[in-house]
Amino acid sequence: ADLPTLRVGWTVPAEEAKWLLMKRPELFQGINKTYRVEWFQFQGTPPIAQALVANAIDCGTQSPISFAQAVGEGDFKGYILGSLAQEKAGYFSVYWGTLDGSPIRSAQDLKGKTVASTVFNGGIYFYLLEWLKKGGVDPAKDLKLVEIPFPQVEDQLRAGRIAAGPFAQPFASRAEARGGIRKIFEMSELLSPLTDTFESCRKDIADGKPDLIRAYMADFKAATKHAIAHPEDAKKVTSEVTKIDYATLDKYLMSERDFYRDPVGRPDFQSIQQTWDLFTRTGYIKQKMNAADYQKPELTPAND
Amino acid sequence: MILRALRSCYSVLLLLAAWELFARSGMVPRTLLPPVSLVLQRTAIALATDTFVADLATTLFRLLAGLALAVGLGIALGVISAQTRAGRAIFEPLVRVLGPLPKIALFPVLLLTLGFDNTPRIVLVLIDAIFPVMLAAHYAARAVDEKLIWSARAAGTSPTGCVLRVILPAAMPQILTGIRVAAVIACVVVFLSEMVQPGDGLGDQMIRAARAFRSVDMFVPIVVISGLGFILDTLLALVRRRALGWAG
């Protein structure tokens, strides 16, 4: 009864490793046997970063941007221990779409228009800003940005209230199936390979209770491998958590139309470093970040 | 004069002092609770910034527009529905079904049907703030001393005249209480709408600050919206004292 408890934050999408732990604990060695997990869902990675800084949770999903801001502004001390979603050639990449009939093809064409992003100050948002700036558009003055969650982008686009908006799975598949949507640019054009999300834990927990984190990360690795080996299990558990029906998920999940996933859930420090360098250069991150500072090899999943 | 004003809200000063001391004591990290002096200083700076003032104006517009509609419609519907049996029979179940429904849950529908700008937020404020006004107006109108109404009717006042010249003034104390509650709800809701769907306004400022870990800046919009609410509340209290000197 008094197993040590780990408080873990999660968000959507691409969390099937954690969802398997959540919903199918019997498949794994440690969970509910040597430790327990209390799960908290958040809307995006910035609130998870806040929760980590506030010691409200122990581990959680992070994006390179949120992590760097937590370090810079919140004095966060933590490790990057596992990988969740990445983008690279041949796999899905988050893209901005517009209606087929519209004349919009470049950043310049968006001047004076209303453009959507998800969570302001989140990872995706800064890629949009970067792309606009490269195209010679000032995001603060030349156009109007609105925050819209992924599920509503398609409807708002078709209703004509926005000129362009971001698409992620499963909404991208759904919109493509209906047709009439055209890509303007995708994030991997800016950087590839690119890390979307990774698993991060607080330093004090990882250093203070290494056995607990080791057990958790071992299960994390096993779950990642299980999801890749048994995509139908991954789809089922995703359907349970997100309430999206299986048939929809079956069209893309765990295929090349989905994000790339590392086979053992190992973080790609090189791509993380690249992201940080890019955003330090553009000023979105104030300080210099060094990926080596956040590694803890003995707790990180190793290649088999 | 200033001294009297200060003495009249000494509890607030005490609380602020406690906050300041606690924040500076080192018992809590700065990121969780910045000292109030810092927050106020940053607020003063923000209030001198054009972009912040623009956001403030946006929020204020939405707040006042929604509140004005809620007050006008709420009084009219509440009082009129109290006048007839059928009105009461409809009013009761309607407010019982719709009143307790957290309207914020309908916000996404409003966004999809009315766009992102002011309209859905004003409508949200309206449908949330109208209930306290309507409830107060309705029940106060029903509780007006019947002999007052009889006196007016006997003097030849028409039923409509009765509503305007007897029921409305007699119910005014409770209606004003309802409006004060509505003003509070309006502040809460307009801010919430800007947090749930950021874009502009004070709620958006706060969300951006929160996501970027600018913890002092996170408190600034909260201080400002609370200040707005406070001013609104004080004005309403003033109106009450002015207009309702007759009430015990």
Add this chain to the structure above:
Amino acid sequence: MIRLDRVSKTYTRAGGGEPVRALSEISADIADGAFVTIVGPSGCGKSTLLYIVGGFVPASGGAVLVEGKPIAGPGPDRGPVFQEFALFPWKTVRQNIRFGLAEQNVPRAEADRRVDELLDLVHLRQYAALYPKELSGGMKQRVAIARTLAYRPRTLLMDEPFGALDAHTRAKLQDELLQIWERERKTVLFITHGVDEAVYLSDRILVMSAAPGAIKADIAVDLPRPRRREELLRHPRYQELVIEIGRMMDTTA
């Protein structure tokens, strides 16, 4: 003429308790220009009867006819003065008295003149700017009387209008009321607990018996008009009537 045709009233109770029978089958004709007083023990239904004639409360049975037509709610032809005063608390003394005049669209100058007249009549001119909560009990009652007199209803329905007044003021207002009545020949339905007051003022006195209220006696006051207080007090018939009705009341409760 006002005709009460077997009027009865039963109050149902909010809490769900037993209904209260307040009036049982009251019938009476009140001639135009008559001064009719109702006396009876406390709780016998006098106020209730007045509410029904005023059209404020529906009768449970029977009907009230004015000029042969059943009444449809209150109207400016029947002006009430309530036992509880019922002043508008958000209006000053002056505004309270002026209320009915504004409702009747009496021209401003004329209205002001009448209000001043009435303020003098009830000795409240110097209190014209006070609000009801700042008045003594008797002052409130005088405002209520003035408010109703101001718009000159054809029929006055007065529920113990002089109850809270001192003897002097009461006597003066009684005389004023009689003068107004003699001048304008109003119909007055008057409730009082003072038998002497009833005899002094009325043409006719209806004595009611205790709950459920019914009319127990209908007494014509055969005293000369116009009445002068000192003369009347010495009139043997006056004393007789006061004693007779007083005795009747004693056996009622």
Add this chain to the structure above:
Amino acid sequence: MIRLDRVSKTYTRAGGGEPVRALSEISADIADGAFVTIVGPSGCGKSTLLYIVGGFVPASGGAVLVEGKPIAGPGPDRGPVFQEFALFPWKTVRQNIRFGLAEQNVPRAEADRRVDELLDLVHLRQYAALYPKELSGGMKQRVAIARTLAYRPRTLLMDEPFGALDAHTRAKLQDELLQIWERERKTVLFITHGVDEAVYLSDRILVMSAAPGAIKADIAVDLPRPRRREELLRHPRYQELVIEIGRMMDTTA
């Protein structure tokens, strides 16, 4: 003994209007066991004086001493009956009367007995379960009287307690009050508009003049006790006093 020592009262007005002077320098000694009545024109400050003696309203100047000590607020030694009744609307007639007994920790059985006694005294036994809003004006007044009598305060402060009652009930309650007073030798400070009532009941009558109220005459009522109504009415001194005081009142307003 209750001593009024140059008591004065000025009401300040909430709206910021001119203050109202209600009482100016009232001095009087009220002996233990005395029945003292105050009469005076409407609005002269009678109720205000009673509030001050009750300790409900602070005097603007002067002091009220009970047994030589300045009063510190209200107390169960001085029981008021207000002109406005002030019944607790959430309590039935019985519960209203019982309230003071519960506050004084009177044992349950004894309290029940007393309440029943008082319900009979004021003829409200069958209405014991009704709520104030269901009562007529006179019934409310009787409940208010019973509620105060129930806990037997040493001094009674009564503000027109019989104002809303019919002559019969009023006479009966006057007699009951006199009996209680004679039996228990309470001090009574009584306000009324009925000069005859004042003379019938009191040892002493204070006549007040109009605003700002002052004591204009202090009249000892030298009539024999115990008093019997019929005897008294025929007593020449009774008639004299009524006329004398009546005349005084006439020149007051």
Add this chain to the structure above:
Amino acid sequence: MIRFGPLIVLAALLALWQAAGMAMRVETLPTPLAVLPELWALFASGEIWGDLRASLYRLAAGFVLALATGVPLGILCGRSAAVRGFVSPLLALFYPVPKAALIPILMLWLGAGDLSKITIIYLSVTLPIVYHGQQGAAAVEEKLVWSARAMGTGRAGVLLRIILPASLPELLLGVRVAIVIGLIVMISSEMIVRQNGLGYDIFNAMDMAQYRLTYAVIVVVAVLGFVLDATFERLRRRLTFWAPERQDQLPTGA
């Protein structure tokens, strides 16, 4: 006709919703007929009960605390100038603070679990109770207080036995407002820090574009609100039937 008023109103609302859904033809506004199967599934699978229990627990805990502290505070405020002088500026200052905005901050202090949610619900519902309690207590007719004081009732007794019942009608109006605010805050706190509960269900389904499910849960919340409010209304009637309310006999003529 009047007895069936609630049913008629309910039917009319549903018809309106159905019509709007059919007219607008957007996925985000499914018709009630389309939502019905989802609702059925929620209960058939028993999934909803855990969330319902979690939400209700937080609401109840916040409310009980609020009543226990808000009622005495409000009444004291209405009767004592000293207490009012202390509390009322604080009240005026904190009442308009958007409590939902504090959730992220509160989460940082108290963690992401029940404690922060209960605290925020408590803070939100206490204020209307204090506010209306104060209004009610201040408006009690002074002669009622005088009567009791003259009967030997002490200061505490007056508060408990006179002021409390006399201000009950107004106080209960505050509780009614508090129920509404409590539901708003319950939903939004569960939306902002998601663990379980009805707010979690609504916004989770919405983020996944599961609009029918969203509406099914909204219906559950609406029913919950209705049941709470109706229960409360029954209680209110029982507690305040003595209050003089205008009878249903308005002059209808002319």
